[in-house]
Amino acid sequence: MEFLPFDDEAMTALFLDKITREDMERIRLFRYVSLDSIMGLLEACSIRTLQEGEILLQPSRSNTDLFLILSGKVRIHLESMDSDPLTILGVGESIGEMSVLDGKLTSAFAVADEICQLLVMDEDILWSLVHSSHAAACNLLAILTCRLRNTDRVLTKSNHLDEVYQLYGTVDALTGIHNRHWIDDALDRLCRRCDVGEIPLTVFMIDIDHFKLFNDHYGHLCGDRILHSVARILADHVRPSEPLGRYGGDEFLIVVPHVDESEADWIGQRLCQSIREAPSISVEGRDLPHPTISVGLATKKAGQTTRELLDAADQALYRAKNKGRDQFSR
Template sequence: MSKMLQVVDELPLDRVQLFRDVSQESLQGIIDSCDFRDLPSGQILLRPENINHELFILLSGRLSVHLEDLDSDPVAILEPGEVAGELSVLDGKPTSAYVVADEPCRVMVMPRELVWSLATVSHAAACNLLTILSGRVRKADRTITDQMLRERSFHCYGTVDALTGMHNRYWLNDMLGRMVTRSIRSGTPLAVMMIDIDNFKEFDDSYGHLCGDRAIHAVAQTILGHLRPTVLTARYGGDEFFVAIPGVVVGQALEIAERLREAIAGTEIPSSPAPLPPVTVSIGVAGVNRGQGVDDVIAAADAALYRAKALGRNSVSQ
């Protein structure tokens, strides 16, 4: 039996990506010059950084593609009719991934010179090869995009405070710098607030750390619930919170701060068997002025906070 008939017997030619719409006359000599290889389950067909001069056409079984190592999740699964090794065959560079037999496989091995011969004599084969390559590029783009999204997700875990759901001080330092620069350059007002829970240490000592965490969470949720999504909010540290409101002058910010103070004072703190008494906050308000940096803005809000506490707490000051 000729090798051509062996391939047809194992897999119809129209199921082979590279052979679709290619005349059998163009394929006869090419296929008869190829070898066949049987791979046991677990055998590595291609390794990263190895030079490869052969295109592998999967006739039966299943191959998995791994980018990092063999223990990583596969980025692709190759089924009968698909090919492996096409990139390294065409550009002559080392392979970029592991290709492993997931189960017993049979592959047809096409040397590099035969691949180029087929692409030269058959327009359809050349188009198929381009289609295969474009599919690989699209798959690589999706993999890169997915990886970037995961990295962003991990970065989010590093910039979001787990207790409150607010961003943390690390994120604040980065974003506030941009907001201050934008405000000064454009002349658009920017108001900031430093918010501190009054007598929090006494509350924490009286009711315990778990109840103290509930109080911090309740205050944070009240702040988030009373401000627009465009407002920067962050847990500054401990029982302190920071707010930056673009497009708002100090006078308007004082009104917003007063509404926040009243809302927090009226918020019950969930607990069992009975809710905890509400806490109060003191709020310092400041505006951003030309020539100020992030540290200056935070210092101005912090100084206003101390003035609010000096008024007897549960108050707002600038």
């Protein structure tokens, strides 16, 4: 790091090999604040380095420090570490001010998105800064105002999503698994998360072989029994972390993160086998022809959109059908 000259020897001693005046001036809390006038307070602060993925704060914990980002980025998650980040904070922004000021427990996860360097200011130093600098007090008020507006925006968005989910529902009434609206949303979230974390993700597009002919010959009641049976078998062969949904008609979609291509191929083969070897289905004492499925696999590529990923899985599904059905294909 190239160091800029300092006017004050004490400040130079404090930040030598740690931080420059330019770094300090990028912090929102210090905007229009004379750094020389608060030198004594800055000397009492410390520097903390976070490694990528390291947790700085987590919900329901006490916190007495304000963290100011000197370099790197920090993700904020509300519900869990697996949820989409509420926001990503960068250089100059602050973390932990709400819990310091109101004395209540923290309400979110703060996690290093990359290697970060933080200036750590405890609550006594913060209150001393507010009392000694009108500009810093105004900056803190502006920061809190932004936080409150962001909270209102999140609540508004959450309420809107609740209304949408109530309108569309999330569970398919016939099969008991999730519907297309839910699985589309789950796929979007997982794609974003896998892009950020560079995690492999594979989509399985599944279709019941010759289902239209079966429906026309045996009727919709028997067709519904086949749909329900296939859905339950698929549900028994996926983990909770692998979203499954009815995508429409006799199509199903499974999203599987954290597996490489060879593992995904094994899953595709296992799904076909599970349907093929399932017990016979009967309606009113009459055994129905045993269903089979075709499966199209597509593993997400860098920069590939959700729509492009689904199209790739759909094309793979047609290849499986063209090769004779009752099998998987890429």
